[in-house]
Amino acid sequence: MLKLPHKPPILFVRNVLSKEDDSAVVDTLFPKIPSLAMMMEAAAQSSCVFGDEDKEGFVISCQNVTLHGKPKGVSFKTHVACRLKNGLLSEIFFESRENDILIASGTLLLMLSK
Numbered sequence: 001m002l003k004l005p006h007k008p009p010i011l012f013v014r015n016v017l018s019k020e021d022d023s024a025v026v027d028t029l030f031p032k033i034p035s036l037a038m039m040m041e042a043a044a045q046s047s048c049v050f051g052d053e054d055k056e057g058f059v060i061s062c063q064n065v066t067l068h069g070k071p072k073g074v075s076f077k078t079h080v081a082c083r084l085k086n087g088l089l090s091e092i093f094f095e096s097r098e099n100d101i102l103i104a105s106g107t108l109l110l111m112l113s114k
Contacts, residue, residue: 004045005056012042013078016049023081024049028096030074036067039076039104043094046080047110050090055112057090065106071098088112 004011009031017025026046030038044059077097084091088111096104 004048006045013045017077019049026078026080028076028078033071033074036065036104039096040065040108042078043080043092044108044110046078047090047092050082057110057112059108060111061109063107067104068102071103073098
């Protein structure tokens with residue numbers, strides 16, 4: 001389990017399924033069928049696999065965020081990739097998959113607190 005300040009029902013991350021240097025697959029679970037905003041939050045939470053767990057982060061920008069299909073359930077695999085890290089800023093690409101079907105994707109710019 002990752003160390004996050006979130007509490008249910010806002011805590012969506014369950015555990016890390018796999019991790020490489022700059023990418024990971026994280027098991028995410030929602031309390032109800034998620035909105036696109038909830039999937040974006042799950043991706044932001046999942047990005048803590050790349051370090052700095054003691055710092056809080058904030059989404060400051062999003063690009064090319066797309067809902068590819070309508071979610072049917074509450075369990076997803078969130079694929080995250082750190083494309084750029086510069087000091088307190090990180091650019092994270094994400095894909096949310098339900099049963100290997102792409103449901104949402106996009107890029108988030110995150111800023112960590114000092």
